[in-house]
Amino acid sequence: MTELLSDFHEDVDHMTDEEFDAAFEKAQELSAYFREIGPKYDIENTFAYPTIAKFKESGLGAFSVPKRYGGMGGNILQTSKIISELSRGDSAITLAYNMHFIMVGMCMGLFSEEQNKLWLGRVVEGDIVFGPFSEQRAGFSGLADMKAVPQPEGGWRIYGKKVWGTLGEASDIVTTNATITDAEGNLPESFEERVEAESFFVAEFDVDENGQGDGIRIEKTWDALGMHATGTHTIHFEGFYIPEDGFVCEWRAGAFGVLEWASLMFASIYLGMQYRVLEEAREVLSKKTLGATFGAIAAAETKVSNVGHIIDGIGDMASRVELSRRVVYRTCQELVDGDDDNWPVELRFPYIGLAKTFCSENVMHMTKRAMSLVGGSSFKKGAIFERLYRDSAASMFQPLNSDQSCTYIGEQLLAPDELND
Amino acid sequence: MSTFKDADEVYALIGRAMEACVVEPAFVEATKDGNLVVLIKQTDPEAYILVDFPGQKVLVGDAAQAASSTVQLRMSSDNANKFWQGKLNFTLAMAQRKVKLDGKRSTALALLPLTGPIFETYKAILAEAGRTDLLVG
Numbered sequence: 001m002t003e004l005l006s007d008f009h010e011d012v013d014h015m016t017d018e019e020f021d022a023a024f025e026k027a028q029e030l031s032a033y034f035r036e037i038g039p040k041y042d043i044e045n046t047f048a049y050p051t052i053a054k055f056k057e058s059g060l061g062a063f064s065v066p067k068r069y070g071g072m073g074g075n076i077l078q079t080s081k082i083i084s085e086l087s088r089g090d091s092a093i094t095l096a097y098n099m100h101f102i103m104v105g106m107c108m109g110l111f112s113e114e115q116n117k118l119w120l121g122r123v124v125e126g127d128i129v130f131g132p133f134s135e136q137r138a139g140f141s142g143l144a145d146m147k148a149v150p151q152p153e154g155g156w157r158i159y160g161k162k163v164w165g166t167l168g169e170a171s172d173i174v175t176t177n178a179t180i181t182d183a184e185g186n187l188p189e190s191f192e193e194r195v196e197a198e199s200f201f202v203a204e205f206d207v208d209e210n211g212q213g214d215g216i217r218i219e220k221t222w223d224a225l226g227m228h229a230t231g232t233h234t235i236h237f238e239g240f241y242i243p244e245d246g247f248v249c250e251w252r253a254g255a256f257g258v259l260e261w262a263s264l265m266f267a268s269i270y271l272g273m274q275y276r277v278l279e280e281a282r283e284v285l286s287k288k289t290l291g292a293t294f295g296a297i298a299a300a301e302t303k304v305s306n307v308g309h310i311i312d313g314i315g316d317m318a319s320r321v322e323l324s325r326r327v328v329y330r331t332c333q334e335l336v337d338g339d340d341d342n343w344p345v346e347l348r349f350p351y352i353g354l355a356k357t358f359c360s361e362n363v364m365h366m367t368k369r370a371m372s373l374v375g376g377s378s379f380k381k382g383a384i385f386e387r388l389y390r391d392s393a394a395s396m397f398q399p400l401n402s403d404q405s406c407t408y409i410g411e412q413l414l415a416p417d418e419l420n421d
Numbered sequence: 422m423s424t425f426k427d428a429d430e431v432y433a434l435i436g437r438a439m440e441a442c443v444v445e446p447a448f449v450e451a452t453k454d455g456n457l458v459v460l461i462k463q464t465d466p467e468a469y470i471l472v473d474f475p476g477q478k479v480l481v482g483d484a485a486q487a488a489s490s491t492v493q494l495r496m497s498s499d500n501a502n503k504f505w506q507g508k509l510n511f512t513l514a515m516a517q518r519k520v521k522l523d524g525k526r527s528t529a530l531a532l533l534p535l536t537g538p539i540f541e542t543y544k545a546i547l548a549e550a551g552r553t554d555l556l557v558g
């Protein structure tokens with residue numbers, strides 16, 4: 001890293017309100033398109049291929065790239081608003097492109113000046129980035145079993161596989177983590193050495209229409225409860241060559257300072273979904289009439305918008321949306337203003353993660369509640385509510401999840417004052 | 422058993438490396454307009470070193486303790502010895518509570534990538550003082 005992060009933040013903060021409004025309009029158009037085609041790709045259980053051209057056309061891929069590299073210079077709060085707007089249209093398609101925004105955000109804080117010029121320049125030209133990190137043994141927190149074997153001519157050959165490779169089918173640039181081995185491909189023996197050797201790389205991702213590349217390939221394995229259109233496939237690295245200038249930094253030390261881009265972009269996805277759940281629930285429940293009923297309410301004509309628990313339910317959902325919005329916006333703003341400096345350093349990561357876990361808990365609560373309020377029709381295939389219910393379940397997994405956040409925080413707070421030597 | 426005899430030895434070795442640190446051009450450039458004053462509190466042996474980056478000065482012992490600081494860094498003297506030779510992974514040490522950082526985080530952490538040249542200086546100081554036994558392999 002050749003510059004202080006504070007200089008960097010100054011630079012990205014410069015998107016004006018007018019520029020933001022123009023970009024947001026583009027996001028609204030793209031969101032409407034995602035909304036229109038989302039159901040088809042949910043049913044077909046594939047990546048939404050036609051979105052690639054539309055996404056590139058929108059220019060939004062360069063939204064958070066600093067202006068000095070040719071991007072729009074959106075900060076993390078402005079980016080969050082764009083993501084939520086897209087997610088309001090379609091959560092699965094947006095979760096896929098979210099990977100691009102996460103990786104651009106993380107990379108620009110970790111790349112050298114030359115790497116920023118090269119790779120962010122490519123993003124400005126329309127290239128898409130993805131980041132397969134998680135492996136089978138343990139997700140994001142697992143040290144990479146994937147190996148980077150040093151080559152006599154310089155650079156590394158990468159061997160291993162990543163089982164959560166969202167957006168690979170649309171991507172031109174791959175970022176990943178692998179552990180640098182000795183020349184024979186042996187991983188370091190001690191835990192400390194493994195941490196030191198785990199490294200972050202960036203490289204060209206050039207595969208054909210069947211996902212086959214030189215030393216790298218996509219195996220189409222994605223088949224899950226929800227988030228069908230994310231195309232979260234397995235990426236095999238089979239001697240994939242990364243030249244020396246593809247090394248970015250030591251992975252964990254680097255990631256520590258930029259993980260907000262992952263955590264808060266996920267939060268923004270689930271906030272956007274909350275907007276959509278509320279919108280859809282209001283749409284149905286403000287109009288639905290049950291006619292003559294005999295039960296909790298026995299009447300000749302029962303309009304659901306007059307039923308107590310439905311009124312409360314909508315009020316509760318709207319309150320959750322507003323609270324979530326404030327939590328996400330406020331967290332982003334504290335980062336923009338540098339107020340996170342006042343948080344205990346060891347709690348920075350889980351504290352940033354609180355926005356994501358809060359949105360996650362709320363969106364899961366809301367999708368379930370919306371189904372119960374709307375009634376049985378919401379449970380049928382093709383109904384937006386069952387779709388949102390399935391998609392929202394994915395929020396349990398991306399880092400940090402609620403359980404891990406609480407463990408992280410509790411452990412720190414209960415630790416003795418003495419150092420752990 | 423600590424690697425250092427006593428606090429005075431810590432000051433003579435690590436304190437001296439810090440004196441080189443505050444005039445190192447990369448640090449001077451990165452810290453000249455800020456208020457980064459780091460109080461390094463070492464344990465076993467107990468020792469205090471205050472590194473005033475904008476003021477380009479280093480205080481030790483009681484004077485260091487009495488001065489005000491914007492960042493407090495706590496670690497054992499053994500870990501400090503490793504750290505100043507580039508042999509302590511700071512992020513891991515923080516996660517494992519071997520190092521404790523309090524106060525303004527961002528400026529302090531932004532300096533980490535600049536520490537490289539100091540490692541050689543510290544190793545040279547150890548060699549000059551005849552303490553090559555403190556060199557970490």
Ligand SMILES: Cc1cc2nc3c(=O)[nH]c(=O)nc-3n(C[C@H](O)[C@H](O)[C@H](O)COP(=O)(O)OP(=O)(O)OC[C@H]3O[C@@H](n4cnc5c(N)ncnc54)[C@H](O)[C@@H]3O)c2cc1C
Binds near residue numbers: 134403
């Ligand atoms: C739709 C979707 C898309 C995704 N896309 C990507 C992607 O593009 N790139 C990518 O890298 N990943 C991606 N992921 C993977 C995701 O980030 C997680 O890595 C993955 O869900 C596995 O992690 P986990 O913690 O859920 O499970 P595991 O790591 O298997 O954890 C199992 C259990 O242990 C707990 N646990 C895990 N680690 C720790 C720890 N350090 N301390 C204490 N407890 C722990 C967990 O909370 C859980 O209870 C995606 C996931 C989903 C659902």
